[in-house]
Amino acid sequence: MTDYYGILGVDRDTSFDEIKKVYRKLAREFHPDVNPDPKASDKFKEITTAYEILSDPEKRQRYDLGGDPFSQFSGGQNFGFGDIMDAFFGGGGGNRGPRARMRAGQDALIRVELDLAEACFGAERELNLETAVACEKCSGSGCAPGTKPNVCAICKGRGETQQVTRSIIGQVMTSRPCAACQGYGSVISDACNECAGDGRVRSRKSIPIKIPAGVETGNRIQMSGAGEVGPGGGPAGDIYVEIVELPHDFLVRDGNDLHISIVIPMTSAALGTKVSVETLDGSREVAIKSGFISGETIILKDLGMNKLRGHGRGNLIVHVEVTTPNKLNKEQEELLKSLAKSRGESQDDVEIHHRGGAHSSGFFGRFRDAFNR
Ligand SMILES: [Zn+2]
Ligand SMILES: [Zn+2]
Incomplete structure (x- = not known):
């Protein structure tokens, strides 16, 4: 079995906070946006998978006990982790500096109608949806294979430009996102021709879902990481399945x-x-x-x-x-x-x-x- 602790270089008793710190450091080093080495993207996926498992108490326990950490959802191989944004921004930090090409995918709400018997005894459904998945050709980077984004010549990578204006209260300095790079601080000059630089492509997905017995209208089932992949191959959003119970003829x-x-x-x-x-x-x-x-x-x-x-x-x-x-x-x-x-x-x-x-x-x-x- 894969040694997820070894991949992150941590011990079995390393705390969640420590694992998070280590992951951030490695993610900054190996993300395809910053590391042009083709091997880096594989390494990035590897550490991300390891992090996804070891940062989730349930999956970590299952793994520690020798089980399959992905057994709950077949979509577990997706980039279903929530902290990658933190890895790049340190968690909700202001809006200074270039913005990341990689952003989280949006959550989606899907309503599923059940009759009373299905609400009572549980049901299985197949969700068929069109969604965004990571572009395989560029691993989500949006760059043609073997290339990487160039530092923006206008803002020198800062992602914003400053302007000094005179007003009655004196000189005012305002900064705004750089128009040349849309604030990314870098420009993809050679975009991946599969995804046109977005890092993701549209795809039809069919997701089986098990609805437990006893649900009622308004109950939501969260399917972590089953939603669309974000721009730049960012972490997938969640799908929320909301139950709508149909009225029964006489019950x-x-x-x-x-x-x-x-x-x-x-x-x-x-x-x-x-x-x-x-x-x-x-x-x-x-x-x-x-x-x-x-x-x-x-x-x-x-x-x-x-x-x-x-x-x-x-x-x-x-x-x-x-x-x-x-x-x-x-x-x-x-x-x-x-x-x-x-x-x-x-x-x-x-x-x-x-x-x-x-x-x-x-x-x-x-x-x-x-x-x-
Ligand atoms: Zn720029
Ligand atoms: Zn692509």
Whole structure:
């Protein structure tokens, strides 16, 4: 296996800060922009790969344990490191001096639509996108092979020009980016004909993505370094995959729980029955006990959504509504009347009972509102 510690010349117990320092020093020495030796670009890639692994606690641990540090994403060989800009600028340092040809690639946001079952159980998708990849011909330098940028004759490599103007408060010195080199301090006189000096080329990429079980609308999955390569072959941006959950025909999600509303006839509620309820796991037979009251719920444990990053599932809550028979024919009306008589329920003097407000408001009321939207 490649000795990444050896490549950077550090020990196994070297701290992250120290590794970062060493990498910066080596990157300044071997970057193709500053080192014309063709071997330098290979060396640069090598140290960058080593840095990418040893600066990432997870990858470093995997590597230390003898595993494949790139196992998580197949795109791991990309220039998926975040600190290279720091290597050249010392981290967010002002805007003095020439600007680097190498800049970070932009992040991209891609929305992926999932149906409820996919959000519950996870899904696999293939992202097909057109993006920028590093130009192989020039390794991102933008220069024709064997050449390198020339120091700008106008600004002498400073990347900016100064101008002295007289004003009422005296002499004012202003500096602005050098127009001859766009502030780079160097000029590519012999551009790579593959990428026209940009250091990257357009390419179609297909990226497989695994969406974990339990996601919901708004969740984002970050794919480090899977985005476009920056100008000058700079570090690739990230891709953020944002989940958009499509509404289900009859299941309504509330966090990890699911709700479903069913309607049964009065006779079934009175006598008790079994009904078949559709769930994300197929249909389930649910017993309705005799004397069931409209508006009551039945909880089906563990048939809700999978919990993200956790174990277990939410519940499926079945809201049961009982319908009153209408459009009675003569025979049915007589049957009901004799039922009422047998139960001593007079229609002239109805005895009422208060059941409290819990059944009309509370969660089911809100649920119904959401359902009828
Ligand atoms: Zn210049
Ligand atoms: Zn090129």
